Amino acid sequence: MSTSQFSIVVCTYNRLDYLKKCITSLLKIDFPQYEIIIINDGSTDDTQNFLDNLKNEKIKVIHNQHNQGLSASRNTGIKNTNFDIIAFTDDDCEVDKNWLTKLSKGFNDKQVGFVIGQTFYISKNYQGYFPERLVSNKNAKWPMGCNIAYQKKVFATCSDFDSFFFKYNNEDSEMAIRVVSKGFSFGRAPEAIVYHQAMNWTSKSILRSARNASVWPILKKKYPKHYLLFGPPIKFNIIINKEDYLYLLTAPIFITLLLIRYIMHGKKDLKIFFTKWPVYLILRRYYIYKEAIKNKVLMF
Incomplete structure (x- = not known):
């Protein structure tokens, strides 16, 4: 397992303004070698046109003809990665430039199946009010799909994300629990920071x-x-x-x-x-x- 090479999977659906900020942050990452796999899950806005005109050797774009859902899109992304570790974030997030470096340190043993990062809403000390959707994961407690990295071999052993759990918005939780139930351990990397963009x-x-x-x-x-x-x-x-x-x-x-x-x-x-x-x-x-x-x- 090489921890100096990462694949990043981002799925998107009709959120181009968010996606642009996400991609900008991904391209600023300070890390030896990484690729970005973007799955456009059948967007009907201008997402496809924007992605088709991106010119960056780090980015690979895959278009779903129809909306298949987050789990299916992530699974498509997994199958198109080239490196041993796959990091996931969402199109409505922005990553810290040291995100991959901090995640990589959590893979200190071959039995570590995944590493969880810490997520803040907008900024570290932001205090919002309803109806703001205050998405956060302080101290990397929960296996949230917007800030987590898996060894690729985990998916070969434990299978992919289960679309059944999409309707419960808990495919991330089920995947992580399943991986541990199969004998893998996990790590937490609070220093691996992702910021969730403003959302109501x-x-x-x-x-x-x-x-x-x-x-x-x-x-x-x-x-x-x-x-x-x-x-x-x-x-x-x-x-x-x-x-x-x-x-x-x-x-x-x-x-x-x-x-x-x-x-x-x-x-x-x-x-x-x-x-x-x-x-x-x-x-x-x-x-x-x-x-x-x-x-x-x-x-x-």
Whole structure:
């Protein structure tokens, strides 16, 4: 395994403005040898034209004729890499110039299957407010797909990203848990930093994300010895996101206080506010109960 050569896989779909900033940061990386594989997942904006006109020997572009989803696109990227270590980031992220150097130091043993980096939203000390989508991974705790690197041999041994988990937005979690369950170890590299670009929730994206937590009954059944590996918000191995119950039980007071805070920060979109509080919470509980019953797992 050579740690001085990296392949970087980036998948994109209709987010050209984000992608341009991402590519700019990738080309500023200070590292001996790396390639960038960009998978355009059937974008209908000007992404294809932009990518076709890129002239850089580090960049290889692959166009999907139709949108196939993130997992399938990542798997296409994996198959088109040339080096032993594959780093993943997303089109709405920007990487630090020392990103690969810091990730590479985590591969200090041949059994290290993957290394997790640290992700900040916009900047290290930024404090945002809803409806900003505050995507972060402090101290490299979670195996987020926007800042992680795998040994290529892992995919030969453990197979690729599973598209089934895309609807739960947890294909990254399942992949990492699966790899460890197959006998690989992992490392953390908090110095390997990625910055998530500014992004806001929409009512549609909030409702879609309500399904995310319902992945845990599935993962508990599939990986009973490993599903708690990265410290998910599960109390006593059965209560998922326990704070939801407190929020719902105190909804009149809790939501009123949140609404006052929301308005004081100059926010006016009441539709998105009430989509989050309480519709999202109720939907999240529903999906969790549904999957727990379906998989015959004691979780709620």
